[in-house]
Amino acid sequence: MPKFEKHIFICTNQRPPDNPRGSCNASGKAELHAAFKASLTHHGIKGTVVRANKSGCLEQCEHGPTVVIYPEAVWYGGVTPADVDEIVESHIIGNRPIERLIIPDSCLNAATCPHKPRKQL
Numbered sequence: 001m002p003k004f005e006k007h008i009f010i011c012t013n014q015r016p017p018d019n020p021r022g023s024c025n026a027s028g029k030a031e032l033h034a035a036f037k038a039s040l041t042h043h044g045i046k047g048t049v050v051r052a053n054k055s056g057c058l059e060q061c062e063h064g065p066t067v068v069i070y071p072e073a074v075w076y077g078g079v080t081p082a083d084v085d086e087i088v089e090s091h092i093i094g095n096r097p098i099e100r101l102i103i104p105d106s107c108l109n110a111a112t113c114p115h116k117p118r119k120q121l
């Protein structure tokens, strides 16, 4: 078996609509994961080379819907099904990440992120 060349993790965590953190899969239908699967199939990319996996919460809820692609460890936020073909064509096939969707380092696991709720002291 060849090693996977890329692994796409798509957050499909669902929280109740009144949860202040929101969630990446508010509808519970995991449309984003389905869109990645469909796009990979459409582009003839076999699941033995690139995997699109459902993931639990990736702890980037405030930037979601969240997708992370390894081995590059490129984090995307605010991803919609309309972005998926572009990600597959540019990033997965062309190795050119989509700058406008990347969660900036200043937000990723950083105390400086202005989007995350502050801890109550």
Ligand code: FES
Residues within 6 Å of the ligand: 011, 012, 013, 014, 022, 023, 024, 025, 056, 057, 058, 059, 060, 061, 062, 064, 065, 066
């Ligand atoms: S719910 Fe998707 S990152 Fe937390």
Ligand SMILES: [Zn+2]
Residues within 6 Å of the ligand: 062, 063, 106, 107, 108, 113, 114, 115, 116
């Ligand atoms: Zn942020």
